[in-house]
Amino acid sequence: MSFVTIYGRVLALLKPERRLAVLLAMANIGLAGVGFIEPILFGRIIDVLSNSAGLSPDESWAQTIELLMIWCAAGFAGILAGIMVALHADRLAHRRRLAAMGLYFEHVLSLPAAFHSATHSGTLLKIMLTGADNLFGLWLAFFREHLSTFVAVLALLPLSLYLNWRLGLLLIGLIVVFALVSAIVVAKTEKAQGQVEAYHSELAARAGDALGNVVLVQSFVRLALEARELALVMERLLKAQFPVLNLWALMTVLSRMASTITIIAIFVLGSWLHLHGETTVGEIVSFMGFATMLIGRLEAAMGFVSRMFFQMHSLGEFFQVLDAESAVHEKPNARDIGNLKGTVVFDHVTLSYDDKRPAVTDLSFEAEAGKTVALVGPTGSGKSSTMALLSRLWDPQSGRILIDGTDIRDVTLESLRRNIGVVFQDSAVFHRSIADNIRVGRPEASDAEVEQAAKLAEAHDFIMRQSYGYNTVVGERGVNLSGGERQRLAIARALLKNPPVLILDEATSALDAATEVRIQKALDTLMQGRTTFIIAHRLATVRQADLILVLQNGKIVERGTFEALVASGGLFADLVKTQFGGAH
Numbered sequence: 001m002s003f004v005t006i007y008g009r010v011l012a013l014l015k016p017e018r019r020l021a022v023l024l025a026m027a028n029i030g031l032a033g034v035g036f037i038e039p040i041l042f043g044r045i046i047d048v049l050s051n052s053a054g055l056s057p058d059e060s061w062a063q064t065i066e067l068l069m070i071w072c073a074a075g076f077a078g079i080l081a082g083i084m085v086a087l088h089a090d091r092l093a094h095r096r097r098l099a100a101m102g103l104y105f106e107h108v109l110s111l112p113a114a115f116h117s118a119t120h121s122g123t124l125l126k127i128m129l130t131g132a133d134n135l136f137g138l139w140l141a142f143f144r145e146h147l148s149t150f151v152a153v154l155a156l157l158p159l160s161l162y163l164n165w166r167l168g169l170l171l172i173g174l175i176v177v178f179a180l181v182s183a184i185v186v187a188k189t190e191k192a193q194g195q196v197e198a199y200h201s202e203l204a205a206r207a208g209d210a211l212g213n214v215v216l217v218q219s220f221v222r223l224a225l226e227a228r229e230l231a232l233v234m235e236r237l238l239k240a241q242f243p244v245l246n247l248w249a250l251m252t253v254l255s256r257m258a259s260t261i262t263i264i265a266i267f268v269l270g271s272w273l274h275l276h277g278e279t280t281v282g283e284i285v286s287f288m289g290f291a292t293m294l295i296g297r298l299e300a301a302m303g304f305v306s307r308m309f310f311q312m313h314s315l316g317e318f319f320q321v322l323d324a325e326s327a328v329h330e331k332p333n334a335r336d337i338g339n340l341k342g343t344v345v346f347d348h349v350t351l352s353y354d355d356k357r358p359a360v361t362d363l364s365f366e367a368e369a370g371k372t373v374a375l376v377g378p379t380g381s382g383k384s385s386t387m388a389l390l391s392r393l394w395d396p397q398s399g400r401i402l403i404d405g406t407d408i409r410d411v412t413l414e415s416l417r418r419n420i421g422v423v424f425q426d427s428a429v430f431h432r433s434i435a436d437n438i439r440v441g442r443p444e445a446s447d448a449e450v451e452q453a454a455k456l457a458e459a460h461d462f463i464m465r466q467s468y469g470y471n472t473v474v475g476e477r478g479v480n481l482s483g484g485e486r487q488r489l490a491i492a493r494a495l496l497k498n499p500p501v502l503i504l505d506e507a508t509s510a511l512d513a514a515t516e517v518r519i520q521k522a523l524d525t526l527m528q529g530r531t532t533f534i535i536a537h538r539l540a541t542v543r544q545a546d547l548i549l550v551l552q553n554g555k556i557v558e559r560g561t562f563e564a565l566v567a568s569g570g571l572f573a574d575l576v577k578t579q580f581g582g583a584h
Helices: 002-012 015-050 055-110 113-118 120-163 165-212 212-221 225-275 281-323 383-391 413-418 432-440 445-456 458-463 482-496 512-528 562-568 569-582
Strands: 344-352 358-369 374-375 399-404 420-421 503-504 533-536 548-554 555-560
Touching: 002 120, 002 281, 015 120, 015 281, 015 482, 055 120, 055 281, 120 281, 120 358, 120 562, 165 212, 165 281, 212 225, 225 281, 358 383, 358 399, 358 555, 374 383, 374 432, 383 503, 383 533, 413 420, 420 445, 420 482, 432 445, 445 458, 445 482, 445 512, 445 555, 482 512, 503 512, 548 562, 548 569, 555 562, 555 569, 562 569
Parallel strands: 374 533, 374 548, 420 503, 503 533
Antiparallel strands: 344 358, 344 399, 548 555
16 A cells, blocks of 8 residues: 555544544644744744834834734634644544554454464454554644644745745755655665564564464473574564664754755855845744744654654555455345244355365255254365355355245344354353353343353353352463363353354364263253254264265265165265274
């Protein structure tokens, strides 16, 4: 993204509070206006005092008092405008910073699994925090410096030419020097700064990766190696950053040198013009005030350009994430589907993640309400992709999926997913209390409802053995719980949600035999009266399924009951023989 594009998007985020933003902008213009008036009035007062010999004392005093009154009025207006900016600019910037973080957070959570698998969570967190902080700084600087600087430069140049075109040309020359130096430095350092930001992202990803797998780091004695690899990234970052800093430091020196030479030239030329009767002392003083103000504004603008340059890449990353689109779009007229019975139909459904190799091809089957359908087959056969389609994590390229006769693309995502519960193989939990983790699907559930769900899931006993019972914090990724305990929490979560459609994605495959027996009892309770889809490699868990779909290479190659498929002697029978030997 270009400099102008990013800055425009930064300001566009102020739209929800545009009225206040406009008021603050007008206050800034007022402050800039006061800055223009003061040098003019100062010069006029000096001229009045210089020419007092030709006026009576009363006339000189009257003109001086008049100019001073105007100056006081302008100063009072400037104070009011300054109070307005001081009171509201910070508050506005803080509110919009948090709003931008919320917008980013919500958008990232809505993005598909493919996006998250390609982007490390540490990088996403770094982009959010750095981007929000830079947005805050830019908004604050816009209302305190940038706008008034822009107005001052636009207004001071015509005024300076009006006051004295010869002296005004010197200021124009100074602006040209500033612009050229800035353009050259930006052109030479833009690519290098992009590499610097890439190293910052790599630092965040590496640190997040190590912190998220601290047990692995300690178990395999990788502490020194991880620290050393992080230090190498830091070394490459500094190697890329220092040349950029050197060029910007050189620009600052050259700009300051040009400013000093311009001030001296204005004084020399002004003195020469005064000696030849072409300007007054007051005009020289006014012009020096203009020149000093303009130079100060130009230096502030250079500081702004410098800061914006170093922030541009991180802000660009922030907006690129916001521009990332979900693979699934909700129709404008999508309706709430309400409470479902749970009849599911796949009608000639085909999905390809990359438009090259289909993940599933021409899937057609029906799951009647309250029945259990099992999906089995080799790894990569399309089982998880099929269930991802049902939850609309992806939309098919062709075909349609119906629930209770309604195409799922015609209903809101919230209402669809509200009717579907999922228990994964590795149940994810938040770093929150046990009760909060059970309430994930129904935040409004009462304590009694939470406890009842836990009892049905065979989880109440182990919960009560925890230090604080249901208020015990489970740790990041549930580190304080065993795999079986996390799984029972996931089942309790699904029971509390009470969805008509249930997906069990390898729900017991990672458990030991004794734990699996308890979990299976809880699952049997969970499955009662629900349309249930079971993804399983362990075929013993699908023996009681009403319908088994055997997938291979994304296609349904067999379907039927357990006994019928074994008797048919096909792929399923081979899988059964592999797992059970001669007995099944």
